[in-house]
Amino acid sequence: MIPCMISKTFSPLLKNPAHFTRGILAERTQGNLDGLLRRIDVSVMQRTYAETHDGWFAEPEFCGQYVDTALAAYRTTGDEEFLARAGAVVESMITHQRADGYLGTYHPGLEFDSFSVWNQQFSIMALLTYYEQTGEARALATAVRCADYLCAAFMAPNGPDLLDAVNWHIQHSCILIEIVHLYRVTGNKAYLEFANFMIKRWDDSAMALVTGPLRQPHHAIDAVGSPKALEVLICFRGILDLYHVTGETRYLTAVRNYWQQVLDLQIGPTGTGSISEIWWWLGKAPLALTNDLHPNENCVAVGWMQTCADLLACTGEARFADEFEKTLYNHLLGAQALDGSDFSYYQGLEGRKVHKTPSSWYSCCRYRGMKMLAHLGEWAVLSSKEGPVIVLFASLLARVPVGEQQVEIRQETDYPRTGRVKISVRPDHTGTFTLRIRKPGFCPQVTLIVNGECQTDCHVKDGFFCLTRTWLAAGDTVELELAMPIHSWPATVQDDRESVLNFYGPLVLAIDSRYGTPLGATRVSWAGVPLTLTPQSLSEDKWTPIVCFTVPGTIAGISSPVTLVDYASAGSQNPEQDKFQVWVPIERASR
Secondary structure, eight states: OOOOSSOOSSEEOOSSOOEEOSSHHHHHHHHHHHHTGGGSOHHHHHHHHHSOBOTTOOHHHHHHHHHHHHHHHHHHHOOHHHHHHHHHHHHHHHHHOOTTSOOSOBOTTOTTSTTHHHHHHHHHHHHHHHHHHHOOHHHHHHHHHHHHHHHHHHHSTTOOOTTOOHHHHTGGGGGHHHHHHHHHHHOOHHHHHHHHHHHHHHHTSSOOTTHHHHHOTTSOGGGSSOSBHHHHHHHHHHHHHHHHHHOOHHHHHHHHHHHHHHHHHTOOTTSOOOBTTBOOTTTTOOOOOOGGGOBSOHHHHHHHHHHHHHHHHHHOOHHHHHHHHHHIIIIIHHHBOTTSSOBOSSOOSEEOOOOSOOTTSOOHHHHHHHHHHHHHHHHHEEEOSSOEEEOSOSSEEEEEEETTEEEEEEEEEOTTSSOEEEEEEEESSOEEEEEEEEOOTTOSOEEEEETTEEOSSOEEETTEEEEEEEEOTTOEEEEEEEOOOEEEEEEEOTTSOEEEEEEETTEEEEEEGGGTOOTTTEEEEEOSSOOOOEEOOOTTSSSOOSOEEEEEEEETTEEEEEEEEETTTTTTSSTTTOOEESSEEEEEOOO
16 A cells, blocks of 8 residues: 555544443444344345346445445454455455446446446445455455446546536546545556546536636535535545645645535534535525425435545544534434434424435435444544544543554543543553644633643644643543533524524534424524523433423413423434424513
């Protein structure tokens, strides 16, 4: 493997991810493995590659995501079952690849139809990930033959056009991310040449993913490339990878600009966006967004999280982690069924949750949600040349490489219910290094205590506290008290309702009809300042909300406390019956 020309500031714990020991993330990640990953029939995926299919068949994408997810689960748990499951699918890919290298599973003559190139992208991803995990040379050879087939076809004088693709002409272009991956693994400059060919093809068209954001960094989101939200995010992740192997700063600049445009124009309160899978002209306007509008595709949310994670690793800037966290605790956990069995395809801001993928729909949102939660431990704690980096606050155990030794990081917390965090730092040997701890962007005040002593002048860089000291092999303790502010966002929603949306720390709050707050008859009293939240306990439910508060208000015109719970939990305990609402109508109250 060749090294990257531009090294990343932070690195995820790919070989030995953090393990969530208890709490919300432990429950949700374990439920993901037991409720979904273990229950998927691997033999169905093996048959996917043993047969050929008509166009619009997308199962190889799901097979690739499954392999990647199973390998992530194996690294986290050490359970050989997951490795064997991944290997069975990879073996079918190797066995049934066409002699000329084609691996898209379509009938002859359809090699560049609909999802064929897309399918091969995710097959290459799975093969490379399996090769990197196991060293299986046949997996790498299969990926190389597949990529060589595609490169030769697209670069031929009369070959297929890269932009003659479904989904606003961008579907084929997503292959860039795996072409750069192959270049990193093999060092074969032919893959770099194909990547440059793709960039030029974009620049010669209206796609202009690189030159567009450079030329007009604040223009409308749909003026760059394609409005197909997930696919453009995948392409920009490939462009960022291309920056790492070439050192061309224009690639990093383009990705930064696009990320900021998406954040400013499209990402709503729950950390995602899109209507019917595209960026749209109303963007993040305050709207009810019921599920019939097909809002907030889960694939888009995961693509946004992956882009944030990539930029965090590249730059070391905590603002990308802040957005990752917001999407995690609101959209992604809200999309997951509480038993871990599936994920919402779309997820609105009002109405009912739909925690399952209809049988007539593609399963992309299920597999991306499953994959993100399986990889979560890799991003909770990161490594850097200077020392460990704490990104997520959760009860966990991680071992982080620092120089020639390992540093054990143990966290205990009930975050985001409260902002209290206790961190134990125990290196193999006493030594000097820097521990970075994220200072959340929503948090106006943090109390930081090391071994009982309050730190009043701790250096903050790029949104991270930087604790540089000699850490003892016997162990040191860092305690945090994060302020968990309440933010209230008033707005007039599309039907002229005066409403307010409320945040508690990173969590969006909502009313849930389960707790006596019927939609259409519930109002909160609002005096133009953040609401005062009174914590409540709801221990009678098998699945309790992450947080539960009451605020003054009215129900059916009668003065009554109004219950607010976190958005992820709202409407999730009985989706067939319970209804939720994020933009809560207000009645004016005097200060």
